[in-house]
Amino acid sequence: MNVSMIMFNQWITYGYYAMTFVFALALAWNLWKSKDPQESILYVVILIPFVLRLLRLK
């Protein structure tokens, strides 16, 4: 019982990392496609915490 609940929590954490990866990918894609410089800078700024969390640096 204990192990299964801890594992369940772990899976939720992995799910959040997966979501972070998807959002980071979407932001990077939008950055790549964007033609507006101001919008591009905004995408870069938003991307930083997603990348740092994925690398476990934040």
Add this chain to the structure above:
Amino acid sequence: MDRTNRIKLAAVGVAVLAAVVASVEFLAMRNYRETVILGPSVSEVRKLSQYEPSLSGTPNDVNIYIMDSGKPGGTVMVLGGTHPEEPVGPIAAHILVENARLEAGRLVVVTRANRSASLYSRNGEAYPNFFRVKTDWGEKKWRLGDRGGSPLDSWPDPEVYVHWPSHQMLAYMDIRNLNRTWPGRADGLLTERTTFGLMNFIRQEKVDMLIDLHEAELEYPVENTIVAHEKAQEIAAMASMMLTAQEFAVPIGMEFSPKALHGLSHREVGDYSEAMSILFEVAEPMLDRIRGVTDESLLMEGKDDFVVEAGKHGLLYAPMDEKGWPIEVRVGRHLSTILQCIDIFSMMTPDRSVTVSGVPRYAEVIEKGPGAFLKDPAQAEKIAQD
């Protein structure tokens, strides 16, 4: 390359540079190990995972320093580092481990009760990553952490934290706050499993009295006081009277642990074990919202003009003047209060007495500074790391 792409490239470059700088600082803190010199009475250093195996391999598999006199008596346990942004707990805990001589019973010390919370700082509020205490042999350095465990070790938080077993609803981030997760549970998140492990230790090792070391902002009403479970009320009341009459310039009060406020050590440890549980608070101006420049000197010297001004307007629950609340006053108060409570406990239960010597009291810490009681790692025979 057109202008837009050049701007994109420059923005990515600046972002990578900022991320690298931030990451280097972050890793320096997360990987820093604090050295604890094992004093004359330390007989054993255990791991918390011995009492809750799921903590093995996590940052909260903390060291438990056991000082055993080898003579019959009781067991007193002291927790430092429950909230790592309150530095007096770890400093006082180090002084205990490095200096205490046990003449009867056992003294158990945890220097970093929520180690995960000490591995990152509150940079958004300009908190420094480290703090240092000057000693005769150099500076001793600690991590200044945050209030709750690191999201790298416990993520995500729930929308609402439902405390176990009371089902009281608390703020979401309190699931990572060690002093909101007592008595813990074996299948919970990291901080709940940490308090569960500590509860197992308290029950299995028959701890008689648990002391949890804290600091508080002067705007907070629970200040310069001993918060006591019903079982520890007499000890807290006597300690408060004696310390106020004989030692402290600013009185120390005594408060009852509220029965309906769950998750706190002074409530749950008393309810779910045989131990008496008490919690100490002392004033720390850096925790106040109305403070000015937030840096290491404010943390250690406890002087802040804005907090002084707030005191003039009657907004504080502790006296505040230009002298502030320096670290020696805060450490001295906690050490004297620990010793006083142990003395009173031993007097009231002679068959479970704990006798400690070698630990400085308030006046001595103020006179010499806490650094005078921190040993040089280069000269140490035995060390451990947190």
